Every structure is written in structure tokens, then in C-alpha cells.
Amino acid sequence: MEPAHITLGECHAxxxxxxxxxxxxxxxxxxxxxxxxAAERDHAYSHGLFRxxxxxxxxxxxxxxxxxxxxxxRLAPTVVRIHGDRGYAPxxxxxxxxxxxxAAREFGMAALAVTRIHHFAAxxxxxxxxxxxxxxxxxxxxxxPYLAAAGGRTKFFGTNPMSFAWPRKGRAPMAFDQASAxxxxxxxxxxxxxxxxxxxxxxxxxEGNPTNDPVAILEGAQLPFGxxxxxxxxxxxxxxxxxxxxxxxxxxxxxxxxxxxxxxxGGELILALDPARFGGDDPIAHGERLFERMLxxxxxxxxxxxxxxxxxxxxxxxxxxxxxxxETIDALxxx
Amino acid sequence: MEPAHITLGECHAxxxxxxxxxxxxxxxxxxxxxxxxAAERDHAYSHGLFRxxxxxxxxxxxxxxxxxxxxxxRLAPTVVRIHGDRGYAPxxxxxxxxxxxxAAREFGMAALAVTRIHHFAAxxxxxxxxxxxxxxxxxxxxxxPYLAAAGGRTKFFGTNPMSFAWPRKGRAPMAFDQASAxxxxxxxxxxxxxxxxxxxxxxxxxEGNPTNDPVAILEGAQLPFGxxxxxxxxxxxxxxxxxxxxxxxxxxxxxxxxxxxxxxxGGELILALDPARFGGDDPIAHGERLFERMLxxxxxxxxxxxxxxxxxxxxxxxxxxxxxxxETIDALxxx
Numbered sequence: 229m230e231p232a233h234i235t236l237g238e239c240h241a242x243x244x245x246x247x248x249x250x251x252x253x254x255x256x257x258x259x260x261x262x263x264x265x266a267a268e269r270d271h272a273y274s275h276g277l278f279r280x281x282x283x284x285x286x287x288x289x290x291x292x293x294x295x296x297x298x299x300x301x302r303l304a305p306t307v308v309r310i311h312g313d314r315g316y317a318p319x320x321x322x323x324x325x326x327x328x329x330x331a332a333r334e335f336g337m338a339a340l341a342v343t344r345i346h347h348f349a350a351x352x353x354x355x356x357x358x359x360x361x362x363x364x365x366x367x368x369x370x371x372x373p374y375l376a377a378a379g380g381r382t383k384f385f386g387t388n389p390m391s392f393a394w395p396r397k398g399r400a401p402m403a404f405d406q407a408s409a410x411x412x413x414x415x416x417x418x419x420x421x422x423x424x425x426x427x428x429x430x431x432x433x434x435e436g437n438p439t440n441d442p443v444a445i446l447e448g449a450q451l452p453f454g455x456x457x458x459x460x461x462x463x464x465x466x467x468x469x470x471x472x473x474x475x476x477x478x479x480x481x482x483x484x485x486x487x488x489x490x491x492x493x494g495g496e497l498i499l500a501l502d503p504a505r506f507g508g509d510d511p512i513a514h515g516e517r518l519f520e521r522m523l524x525x526x527x528x529x530x531x532x533x534x535x536x537x538x539x540x541x542x543x544x545x546x547x548x549x550x551x552x553x554x555e556t557i558d559a560l561x562x563x
Numbered sequence: 564m565e566p567a568h569i570t571l572g573e574c575h576a577x578x579x580x581x582x583x584x585x586x587x588x589x590x591x592x593x594x595x596x597x598x599x600x601a602a603e604r605d606h607a608y609s610h611g612l613f614r615x616x617x618x619x620x621x622x623x624x625x626x627x628x629x630x631x632x633x634x635x636x637r638l639a640p641t642v643v644r645i646h647g648d649r650g651y652a653p654x655x656x657x658x659x660x661x662x663x664x665x666a667a668r669e670f671g672m673a674a675l676a677v678t679r680i681h682h683f684a685a686x687x688x689x690x691x692x693x694x695x696x697x698x699x700x701x702x703x704x705x706x707x708p709y710l711a712a713a714g715g716r717t718k719f720f721g722t723n724p725m726s727f728a729w730p731r732k733g734r735a736p737m738a739f740d741q742a743s744a745x746x747x748x749x750x751x752x753x754x755x756x757x758x759x760x761x762x763x764x765x766x767x768x769x770e771g772n773p774t775n776d777p778v779a780i781l782e783g784a785q786l787p788f789g790x791x792x793x794x795x796x797x798x799x800x801x802x803x804x805x806x807x808x809x810x811x812x813x814x815x816x817x818x819x820x821x822x823x824x825x826x827x828x829g830g831e832l833i834l835a836l837d838p839a840r841f842g843g844d845d846p847i848a849h850g851e852r853l854f855e856r857m858l859x860x861x862x863x864x865x866x867x868x869x870x871x872x873x874x875x876x877x878x879x880x881x882x883x884x885x886x887x888x889x890e891t892i893d894a895l896x897x898x
Contacts, residue, residue, distance in 0.1 A: 303671065303840055303841065303842050304670060304671030304672075304837075304840035304841075305640070305669075305670045305671060306641060306670045306671040306672050307671040307672070307840050307841055307842070309841075309842050334640075335639060335640045335641045335670055336638065336639030336640060336641040336642040336674065337639075337641050337642070337672060337673075337674055337834075338672075339671070339672060339836070339841065341841050341842050343842070364802070364803075364807065377857055377860065377863045378863070378864075379860075379862035379863045379864060380860045380861075380862055380863040381860070381861070381862065382860065384856075384857060384860065384863075392795075392799045394799075394802050402798075404795040404798075404799075406792045406795060410789070453788075453789035453790075453792050453793075454745070454788035454789030454792065454793055455788075456866070457741045457788050457789065457793070458788075458789055458792070459866075460727075460739040460741060460866040463737075463739075463853075463857070463865075463866065464727045464729075464739070466853060467699070467729050467850055467853065468699075470849070470853070471838075471843050471846040471847075471849035471850045471853065472699065472836070472838055472841045472843050472846050473841050473842050473843055474841075474842045474843040474844050474846070475843075477849075477852075477853045479853070479856055497841075499672075499834070501674070501807070502639075503806075503807055505638055505639035505642050506638060506639075506642055506644075506674065506676050506807045506808050506809075506832075507638050507642070507644050507676050507678070507808050507809045508806050508807050508808055508809040508810075509809050511806040511807050511809070512806075514805070514806035514812075515802055515806045517812075518798075518801060518802065518805070518806065518812045518814070521719075521814050522712055522719060522798070525712065525714075525715045525716075525717070525719060526715070526716070527714035527715055527716065528712045528713070528714045528715045528719075529713075529714060530798075531791070531794075531795040531798065
């Protein structure tokens with residue numbers, strides 16, 4: 229079978245088809261398909277069609293509710309809670325967005341506490357969507373453990389990413405989205421596939437000793453980025469996406485997850501700040517002056533700019549799906 | 564001259580004496596002395612008496628207003644602004660604390676936008692003070708440039724620390740406070756003072772080449788922690804403590820600062836979240852269960868716990884002041 233070359237629209241339609249065939253209703257399938265298509269568009273392949281078989285696995289084994297009906301509550305003037313009804317995150321995030329934006333504009337800032345979701349994608353889509361509306365936004369979520377705490381020898385924290393987005397004038401927001409791990413798990417898997425070792429500081433073997441062997445690290449524990457500093461951020465993310473909002477910590481998610489490789493049930497915290505209310509004199513224009521001076525330096529990029537370059541090119545270029553993935557997806561369409 | 568051995572009370576009194584002699588009024592001197600004594604108490608020496616000569620320098624050359632009268636405004640239901648009147652940060656932070664706490668409890672979360680201050684200390688005192696009141700808190704501040712952006716060869720960002728604190732039951736809060744630099748500038752200065760080299764990855768010489776020489780790094784550029792991830796955090800801090808609240812970015816602070824080595828005029832953003840309003844079922848007890856499982860692992864500590872051990876011991880043990888520093892302080896007392 230040849231590698232497939234498809235359009236962004238076809239990518240979305242295929243994701244819809246597979247998700248509805250395997251347990252999602254229309255609303256849940258569309259929200260996940262939007263997320264998958266956005267990842268493919270931005271060449272964030274590890275969160276695109278590559279994830280579709282994983283989405284299906286957790287639908288089929290019943291861990292994830294494909295017909296989730298997320299519900300909105302107001303816990304405080306600035307705190308909106310979405311109960312995700314054990315569904316995938318995208319629909320809950322979509323439903324929570326409008327009340328979050330409204331509260332942030334009314335009060336200056338607001339939070340979205342998202343509970344009982346399965347977050348199986350990147351965080352930049354939700355922070356960027358808020359920044360597209362003119363808000364600065366943070367997002368935090370945890371996962372079952374993959375990462376040793378600083379000084380530890382076995383896995384304790386999830387990859388625990390944190391995202392931040394800032395609105396820009398007439399262009400896509402600046403958004404970063406970074407795991408607390410020194411190297412993304414997918415990248416370690418790619419080193420394994422290519423028969424390469426990984427650099428020092430990426431992980432520990434199952435006995436807790438430093439190693440450069442990707443197999444040993446995938447069985448052992450990844451290490452946080454920047455040593456104890458990345459570990460402190462992973463702890464912060466655990467507290468914000470867990471105890472603060474009444475959801476599990478990484479280690480608790482590991483206790484109860486069925487280990488199917490898909491996302492565990494858990495929480496996400498989003499904070500949105502309205503720059504118009506914090507006293508800056510045209511804060512967005514001021515941000516642009518900062519970016520301009522930063523980019524004037526040789527060798528310096530803005531976080532996320534590779535995604536934005538891909539975003540501009542994909543509608544014309546389309547998407548290449550690797551043969552093995554295309555075969556897997558084809559089987560899911562036929563099953 | 565022998566190294567001095569003094570009590571915590573004597574440390575505070577000496578700081579008061581020196582600061583009032585060189586331009587602070589009583590209120591500003593006391594707030595700064597509190598900060599210095601808290602740092603010595605916690606063995607955070609690089610923010611303790613070590614900073615006293617620097618505080619004096621910027622008072623004497625007129626950069627800092629030792630008689631600042633910070634003023635409070637409400638910009639939005641959740642946004643309190645303190646105009647610092649070009650004084651040192653501690654008095655402004657002290658004045659802003661009560662309205663911030665009140666707003667966070669009323670609305671679920673709130674922000675303190677601190678402008679026109681000179682922040683010459685750590686951030687954990689302000690986040691910890693909020694966590695002592697039961698709030699989770701973030702703080703962000705920038706400084707004149709010391710740090711290269713990822714990929715760059717010259718300084719662009721300040722050390723741009725971020726602090727986070729979480730309340731604990733019946734004990735001091737968990738608080739981390741970490742510069743976006745691989746090593747805090749104060750630590751590099753202490754390596755220099757002690758005639759030591761610094762590890763790889765800490766900085767670049769004035770030509771942009773990696774070096775282990777603290778002198779070359781202090782003249783060249785520090786490096787962010789964790790590569791591009793620490794650099795992204797430094798950018799986030801720049802946006803939050805600068806454009807968002809109408810204050811300068813790191814690079815702008817460098818444009819206007821008099822280069823006396825003391826803190827430039829700038830801003831700080833503090834966010835406070837009331838865990839009682841985010842839907843968690845006894846979030847503080849849940850946090851304790853997370854800490855307990857974390858500490859059950861051999862070799863793992865909580866962020867900030869060395870400070871807490873020192874805090875418990877200093878009142879009895881007192882403070883040793885190195886001879887050279889004691890001589891400098893003695894000269895400031897006599898001057």
C-alpha cells in the first residue's frame with residue numbers, strides 16, 4: 229500500500245468516521261476530529277492521526293465514554309467547572325470556553341476546572357483558542373506516572389505539560405506547550421525505532437540507574453527537564469490539575485488506570501487573564517515590540533513558530549500519512 | 564576581623580540601621596529588613612545580608628526611592644494594582660497583600676499587579692505569605708537582561724524567576740522559587756566570591772561561547788534552565804510582569820537602568836487562587852497525601868524543604884556573617 233496523501237478535510241472526515249464507528253456520538257467525534265485535524269495541520273504528528281487507534285482502544289474497552297455530555301457549573305464568580313462525564317477532553321473544553329471567556333472579561337480573570345476527562349492531545353489548542361479571543365491563558369494537566377521526581381529512581385509524575393498562550397495582533401497567538409520531561413516520550417520511541425541512544429539526562433533504567441538506552445528508559449522512568457526545576461513544575465501541575473479541582477494526581481491516576489496506553493481519567497486547569505484589565509497600555513502592541521526585539525537576534529525563534537509555519541502550508545500541501553498508520557486506520561474504518 | 568556571629572534579631576536591627584542611615588524611611592527600611600532577615604533565617608544567603616550593600620548603592624545614587632508611598636487601585640474585580648512609587652518591593656507587597664487576599668476569597672482568584680518597584684530579593688516570601696493564608700499563589704518578575712534566549716548568544720531576558728506556593732496543614736507552605744536561569748545569578752556571584760568555577764550549561768562568555776568562568780558569564784550571558792523550555796518560561800515571565808501590567812520587559816529595563824548592579828524599576832505579577840472555591844474535596848488534605856507518597860521515595864525532597872529546615876534551626880543557631888561581608892556592613896554602619 230502506498231503512503232496516503234490526503235487533504236485536511238479528508239483527515240477530519242476519516243477521524244469522524246472512525247470515531248463514530250467505534251463508539252463516539254456526533255458531538256464527541258467532531259470535537260476530537262477537530263483536535264486531530266488541528267494537530268495534523270500544524271505537523272504535530274504525535275497528536276494527530278497517530279493517536280486515532282489509541283482513541284479507539286479506550287472507547288472500545290469502555291474506559292472512555294464516547295457519548296459524554298459535559299455539564300457546566302459555576303463554583304465561584306471566577307471559577308467555571310466542567311464535568312466531563314468521562315469523555316475525551318475536546319468537547320468539554322469546547323463547552324467550557326464561552327463561560328470561561330465571559331467570566332474572564334467580566335472579572336478580569338477566570339478559571340476553568342475540567343474534571344472527569346481523558347486528555348489525549350496537546351494543550352496548545354485550548355490556550356491558543358483563548359488567546360485568539362484576546363486572553364492570555366495557562367493550561368495544566370497531569371497523566372499516569374512516567375517521570376521520576378528529582379532525586380527519585382522510579383516514575384512518580386505524569387509528563388505533566390504546561391501551556392501558555394499570548395494574543396498577537398493580526399496573527400496566530402504565541403503559544404508554548406511543554407512537558408515536564410527532558411525529552412518527549414514519543415521522541416524516545418523514535419530514537420528506539422531508529423536504533424539510536426538518547427543523550428544523558430533523559431531517563432533511568434528499571435533499577436533507577438542513568439542510561440542512554442531508550443528501551444530501558446521506556447520501562448524505567450523519564451527524567452524531568454532542568455533537573456529539580458522541571459520536577460517542581462511537575463509537582464505544581466499535579467496540585468493544580470488534581471487536588472485543587474478535586475481530581476487525581478499522577479500517581480493516583482496510575483493506581484486506577486486500566487493501562488491500555490490511552491489517557492487516564494483526570495483533570496485540567498485553565499486560567500484566562502484579560503490583558504485589557506491589568507493596567508498595561510496596549511499590552512498586545514507592547515508584546516509585539518518584545519517579540520520583534522527577540523527575533524532580531526540571530527538563532528532565536530518564538531516558541532511554537534514551527535507549528536505556525538506548518539499551519540500556513542498544510543491547506544495547500546495536504547497531509548502525508550505513513551503507510552503503516554494508513555493501514556491501521558483503514559482496518560479501523562472497515563472493522 | 565573575626566567572622567561575626569549574630570542573632571536573627573541583630574541581623575534585622577543591623578539591616579534597619581544601615582537602610583535608614585542611607586535613605587530609607589522607617590516603613591521602607593522595616594519591610595526590606597524583614598525580607599533580609601527572612602532570607603538569612605532560611606539560609607538563602609544570596610538574598611540576605613549579602614544584598615545589603617546593593618540596596619544601599621541604589622538608594623544613594625537615587626535610583627530607588629527609600630521613602631516610597633505605594634498606592635492601591637482596583638483595576639477590575641479581581642485585579643489589584645499597587646504603584647510602588649519607585650521603592651523596594653517589600654513595602655508595596657505588604658500593602659497589596661490584604662486587598663489581594665480579600666479579592667481572591669470573594670471571587671475565587673485574584674491578581675496583584677505591582678508596578679514601579681525594584682525587586683531585589685526572592686519571590687518565595689510573597690507566595691508563601693499568601694499560602695500561609697490558605698491560598699495557592701504564583702509570582703513572576705523580570706529584571707534587566709542577564710540570560711540568553713534559547714539559540715541566542717547575548718543576554719536578552721532577566722533571570723525571570725517564577726514562584727509557586729501551596730498551603731499545608733499545620734506547617735509552612737510548600738514553595739518553590741526558581742529563576743529561568745540554569746543557575747541563579749546570586750549563586751554565580753557566590754561562586755566568584757569563593758573562587759570556584761561553575762558547571763557546564765550555566766552561561767556564555769561575552770563572545771557567546773560556553774564557559775565555566777563566573778567572571779566571563781557575569782560579563783556575558785547566563786543560559787536558561789532546560790534549554791528552550793526555560794527560555795519559554797522566561798518569555799512568559801517577561802510578558803506577565805511587563806506588557807500585561809504596563810511595566811517594562813527585561814530588555815527595556817536594561818535600556819533605562821543605571822547599571823549599578825541593583826534591581827531596575829520593573830513589575831511583578833502575583834496570582835492567588837482560593838482552593839476552597841475550585842471544587843476539590845479538602846484540597847489541602849489531598850495535597851498532603853501527594854506529598855506523603857512523594858516523600859516515601861528514597862532521595863526525594865519537597866521543593867523548598869532545605870529552607871524550612873534552616874528556618875527551624877536559625878533562631879537557636881544564629882547567623883554567621885563572612886568576614887569580608889561583615890567588614891563591608893561595618894563600613895556602611897559607620898559611613
